[in-house]
Every structure is written in structure tokens, then in C-alpha cells.
Amino acid sequence: xxxxxxxxxxxxxxxxxxxxxxxxxxxxxxxxxxxxxxxxxxxxxxxxxxxxxxxxxxxxxxxxxxxxxxxxxxxxxxxxxxxxxxxxxxxxxxxxxxxxxxxxxxxxxxxxxxxxxxxxxxxxxxxxxxxxxxxxxxxxxxxxxxxxxxxxxxxxxxxxxxxxxxxxxxxxxxxxxxxxxxxxxxxxxxxxxxxxxxxxxxxxxxxxxxxxxxxxxxxxxxxxxxxxxxxxxxxxxxxxxxxxxxxxxxxxxxxxxxxxxxxxxxxxxxxxxxxxxxxxxxxxxxxxxxxxxxxxxxxxxxxxxxxxxxxxxxxxxxxxx
Numbered sequence: 233x234x235x236x237x238x239x240x241x242x243x244x245x246x247x248x249x250x251x252x253x254x255x256x257x258x259x260x261x262x263x264x265x266x267x268x269x270x271x272x273x274x275x276x277x278x279x280x281x282x283x284x285x286x287x288x289x290x291x292x293x294x295x296x297x298x299x300x301x302x303x304x305x306x307x308x309x310x311x312x313x314x315x316x317x318x319x320x321x322x323x324x325x326x327x328x329x330x331x332x333x334x335x336x337x338x339x340x341x342x343x344x345x346x347x348x349x350x351x352x353x354x355x356x357x358x359x360x361x362x363x364x365x366x367x368x369x370x371x372x373x374x375x376x377x378x379x380x381x382x383x384x385x386x387x388x389x390x391x392x393x394x395x396x397x398x399x400x401x402x403x404x405x406x407x408x409x410x411x412x413x414x415x416x417x418x419x420x421x422x423x424x425x426x427x428x429x430x431x432x433x434x435x436x437x438x439x440x441x442x443x444x445x446x447x448x449x450x451x452x453x454x455x456x457x458x459x460x461x462x463x464x465x466x467x468x469x470x471x472x473x474x475x476x477x478x479x480x481x482x483x484x485x486x487x488x489x490x491x492x493x494x495x496x497x498x499x500x501x502x503x504x505x506x507x508x509x510x511x512x513x514x515x516x517x518x519x520x521x522x523x524x525x526x527x528x529x530x531x532x533x534x535x536x537x538x539x540x541x542x543x544x545x546x547x548x549x550x551x552x553x
Contacts, residue, residue: 233269233270233273234251234267234276235267236249236250236251236253236265236266236268237265237268238257238265239366240263245361245362247358249265251267251279251280251283258338260338261338263338264367264368265339266341267339268341268342269341269342270344271343272346277291277295281294284334285308286306286334290306293311294332294343297345298330301313301430301431302430302434305443305445309334309336311333313330314330314331314380315427315431316331316350316383317387318347324391324394324413324416324417324420326423326424328427329348331343331348332344336369340373340376342376349383351380360379363375367450370446371453373446374446377454378453378460381431381457384428388464388467391417391424392471395417395471398410398478399474402414402478402481402485406486411479414478414479417475418472421471421475425468425469428461431461435457435458439451439458516529516532
């Protein structure tokens, strides 16, 4: 689905334009046009790409997901790839939603995953459109990127809430299901770090005047997004450390429980050991009865005592006892 929004030179906002009407407005440099397209609409991607004369590599990025976060410059426009995420705590799993942005002189094209909450059409986005499109394409780029980055904070809150739950359960009920959940949450943390890491480099470049992508008046806004990304990166690192600690506590708790079980089994073994010896020794078939009147009985007892002493000496020699 293609949505075309525009802000005319007089400041009036026009929503739900046709593609032809949006393209006609580009001739006015004071107009800002936002082409927002669902990346599942492949035919519309081809149509818009042809109308904006996009490079075939850019079209390929718009059509195929799985791109790493990146910033590229082409003749007449720049391409920025970002990612939003969705956390499903019941599994738990982290779903990534790609956002491809193409920035021209007075237009912005966004190719988004239909499940990207930050840019999903709705009352919240419509309410913020006047401020998002109040300036030029550089400011619209900031407004979109800021919404995507800020959408990561609720996800992190959910993940940290899950960590608190894990820390409580790891002491009380450390079972196999909990161990599998810990590993799944660790994978989510690794995945989120891989998604966020390239964005730090991207916004470091965007805040550098040497690249000339962002005007000097908007540089401060991109620095704010960069600061948010640093905070997210630090939180993700803390999350990974917490999950590593939870895994260590889980394994330690399981080992302690196993040691407790072994201790109880050892006590039972020690209780029955003398009984086993007595029944075994005095239950032997000897020529004479009772058995202790037979010399062979004492010879056997002496041999068993010698074997036991030899084993004990060997264990001490090897450092096992």
C-alpha cells in the first residue's frame, strides 16, 4: 500500500495524495513530499522507484529484507536502512522489522515492514504529521528515525521485566523450561545488539558536517537520536550481562540441588553399608557352623581387610582421598 503525504510551500498539509499528484508537487522546491510504501507491495515499489529514478541497487534493497543497518549516498539521494523490533515475551522471541529510507532534496521515500509499529498508520502518527513535516527532508528523516529509535525503549522495558521474572524463578523453580527460556532471551539480546550496533555508526556519520547529508540547523536533532542509541546500546549490554548472570545462577542452583540429593543418597548408603557387611560376612557358607568357628572365615576377613587397606593407600597416593 502506497501513502503519499505532502506539505506545501504555504505550510498546508495534504494527506492521501495519488502518486501522480505527489510527483507533480516535487517541482516546487518549497514542498516536502513523503512517499510511504509497504514493502510487500512489490509492484508499487517498481512504480515509485521508476518515477523517482532510483538506482537498481536501491530498488533491490527496498524489495528484499534482511539488510544490515547502513547509510549510502547515490547521485541525487541518500539511503538509510534502520530496524525496529517487536518482542514476544510468551516465546520469547525478538522480531525485527526493517525500514528503508530514501532521502532526496525535497522528498522522502520510506519502504517499511508492515509490522513496524513506529510508522504504522494510525491516530498517533497522524497527530504528529504536522510537526514531522514542518521543515525539510532532513528534519523529516530525523522525525522518522527518532520514532523508530524511541520504539526500542518499550521493548527493552519488556525484556528487563522478563529478566526480573527469570531472576525470581531461577532460585525457586530452576527447571529445564526455564533454562530454555534463558537461552532464548540471551539470543534476543545478541540479536538486538547486532541490530543497534550499525545504527551507532550511521548516526555518527549523520552528525558529521563532512558528509553533508544533514544541514547544520538539524545536526543537534540527530545528535539527540545518537544519544538515545548509546543509551539503548548500554542497556542491551547490561541485559546481556544480567542474562549471563541468571544462567550462572541457574546452573549453580541446579548443581546445589544435585549435591543435596547426592548427600542424602550418601547418608542412606552409609546407613546400609554396615548392615550389608554383616549379612554378607556372616551369611557365607562354611564347613563349620557358626561361621566364626571355621578358620577359613578369618582368612577371608583378613583378605578383605587387606584389599580395603590397599585401595585406601592407592587412593591416597593418587590424591583422591
